[in-house]
Amino acid sequence: MDQYTRNQKILWAIGTVVVLFYALIPVVWIxxxxxxxxxxxxxxxxFPSEFTFDNYSSVFSEGLGFNRAIINSIGIALITTVLxxxxxxxxxxxxxxxxxxxxxxxxxxxxAVSMFPAISVVGGLFNVWRVVGLYDTWxxxxxxxxxxxxxxxxxxxxxxxxxIPWDLEKAAQMDGATGMQAFRRVILPLAMPGVFxxxxxxxxxxxxDFLFANVLTSTDAARTAPVALSFFRGASQFTDPSxxxxxxxxxVTIPILIMVLIFQRxxxxxxxxxxxxx
Amino acid sequence: MAVAAETTQATTPAAHSGLxxxxxxxxxxxxxxxxxxxxxxALVAGFPILYAFWLSxxxxxxxxxxxxxxxxxxxxxxVLTSSTWWGAFxxxxxxxxxxxxxxxxxGMLIAQAMYRAIxxxxxxxxxxxxxxxxVTVVAAFAWRLAxxxxxxxxxxxxxxxxxxLTTHWGSMFVIITAEVWKTTPFIALLLLGGLAxxxxxxxxxxxxxxxxxWQRFVKxxxxxxxxxxxxxxxxxxxDAFRIYDSLFxxxxxxxxxxxxxxxxxxxxxxxxxxxxxxxxxxxxFICVMIIAxxxxxxxxxxxxxx
Numbered sequence: 001m002d003q004y005t006r007n008q009k010i011l012w013a014i015g016t017v018v019v020l021f022y023a024l025i026p027v028v029w030i031x032x033x034x035x036x037x038x039x040x041x042x043x044x045x046x047f048p049s050e051f052t053f054d055n056y057s058s059v060f061s062e063g064l065g066f067n068r069a070i071i072n073s074i075g076i077a078l079i080t081t082v083l084x085x086x087x088x089x090x091x092x093x094x095x096x097x098x099x100x101x102x103x104x105x106x107x108x109x110x111x112a113v114s115m116f117p118a119i120s121v122v123g124g125l126f127n128v129w130r131v132v133g134l135y136d137t138w139x140x141x142x143x144x145x146x147x148x149x150x151x152x153x154x155x156x157x158x159x160x161x162x163x164i165p166w167d168l169e170k171a172a173q174m175d176g177a178t179g180m181q182a183f184r185r186v187i188l189p190l191a192m193p194g195v196f197x198x199x200x201x202x203x204x205x206x207x208x209d210f211l212f213a214n215v216l217t218s219t220d221a222a223r224t225a226p227v228a229l230s231f232f233r234g235a236s237q238f239t240d241p242s243x244x245x246x247x248x249x250x251x252v253t254i255p256i257l258i259m260v261l262i263f264q265r266x267x268x269x270x271x272x273x274x275x276x277x278x
Numbered sequence: 279m280a281v282a283a284e285t286t287q288a289t290t291p292a293a294h295s296g297l298x299x300x301x302x303x304x305x306x307x308x309x310x311x312x313x314x315x316x317x318x319x320a321l322v323a324g325f326p327i328l329y330a331f332w333l334s335x336x337x338x339x340x341x342x343x344x345x346x347x348x349x350x351x352x353x354x355x356x357v358l359t360s361s362t363w364w365g366a367f368x369x370x371x372x373x374x375x376x377x378x379x380x381x382x383x384x385g386m387l388i389a390q391a392m393y394r395a396i397x398x399x400x401x402x403x404x405x406x407x408x409x410x411x412x413v414t415v416v417a418a419f420a421w422r423l424a425x426x427x428x429x430x431x432x433x434x435x436x437x438x439x440x441x442x443l444t445t446h447w448g449s450m451f452v453i454i455t456a457e458v459w460k461t462t463p464f465i466a467l468l469l470l471g472g473l474a475x476x477x478x479x480x481x482x483x484x485x486x487x488x489x490x491x492w493q494r495f496v497k498x499x500x501x502x503x504x505x506x507x508x509x510x511x512x513x514x515x516x517d518a519f520r521i522y523d524s525l526f527x528x529x530x531x532x533x534x535x536x537x538x539x540x541x542x543x544x545x546x547x548x549x550x551x552x553x554x555x556x557x558x559x560x561x562x563f564i565c566v567m568i569i570a571x572x573x574x575x576x577x578x579x580x581x582x583x584x
Contacts, residue, residue, distance in 0.1 A: 015395075109319065
């Protein structure tokens, strides 16, 4: 990096600052809005002039169903992630390691499924789920979430599995391990970093969903946090719900942001693994 | 399966016939490993699409549950002759094209800034991940509340009159801004991955030969990151075309900003008209497949190589 001239250095430094501003301003804005008092929420300033945590206590107490929605969100996203990882790692193992006809078909199918518009899938489910009793339940959301988390996980895991030193598997099989044992005892530990990355991506995708949750739930039984947030109204028709919405938005965002920042290396490698390695 | 695998073990040393046995066992294991994932995808993605297609050929209205009947392609002609569909389609295309172009330009600039960052490399990468990690609904609220006539800072700061969210193009501007903000990091990271693969020597050599920064960008950077670029553009285009979350939060279709996905939702869930709604969803499905086909066939995107 020594070859930069003084001007270039200044230019890239300004670039860095601009990017930081670009990325952070909306988040700082929603945070500062959530800290404003009801009297100052309409002052149209960027930073609050008086600080309060009342918005947060009202989000968690006022019978908005937000506590329950957070629990639903965590539970549904976690179960989706675990199921997707279990099914996808088996499939990705077969795709990267075993020789069988139909491999390309499965990959193409997964790719096609990942392109399916959620709105095209959700209508049929809306009708069937009410009949079979899955409407407004956890499984009723987990199943459709698999439709996007499975292809995502299969592709991410396949990309990671290709990088594993597979000779170790042959060595294990030479020592008398069956194909299944070689998979479980030797390869799985090696594959864990990739599995973990795929898991983070699947969890974020499930946590982020709005369309399925908005259509397939109707009560606190399965309503997730983003949907609950969209239902926020003021305590009366004269109360502005902006403060509560902002506080809820911060609550929904913080766990994911912490996760993203802790695991940023893994996420970046997961996001780019598919596209870049030709 | 275990039995099959053991048989393989026993017969592998016997050269020729053992190979086919092993191949058979391998095939069997492969199918067993793939079956659950394939079955689930067929159940939760394949079946609903087929079912939606069947519904789209029927008059199916939940307010009149007994009046269901087969009507052929009547729902499609109803949708395709309505100005609502074409309005939503135009909005969706505008949002898709404008936001993908902006994302590409901004994403390229951010990728360059990340690649060349002199200080705060970790900070810049971490901050770029913030929009990616922000839930779409939250991002949409942040932008809606920023431009809200009552609480927003942006309306008075930039002296916007009339407030953007009260007009069609103003609303489209806020929607596209929210979309671009949230998803540019994804493009930037993919492009950064592509940039990192380009050998530095190429730039040095070109520089020595007197190539300007722009020439180096057009002649070296662009061709070499084209694979990463095309995949990123394909996925972002499909995503943008399906836009629903942020639209629902920001305008919910007010000021004629409805997208095709929002139109499908309104028909299915609010009007409970499953026939018409399914026709809309199948049309969206067809549009998405056409976009994907164009990318694969003519623009050289090839995620199969992933």
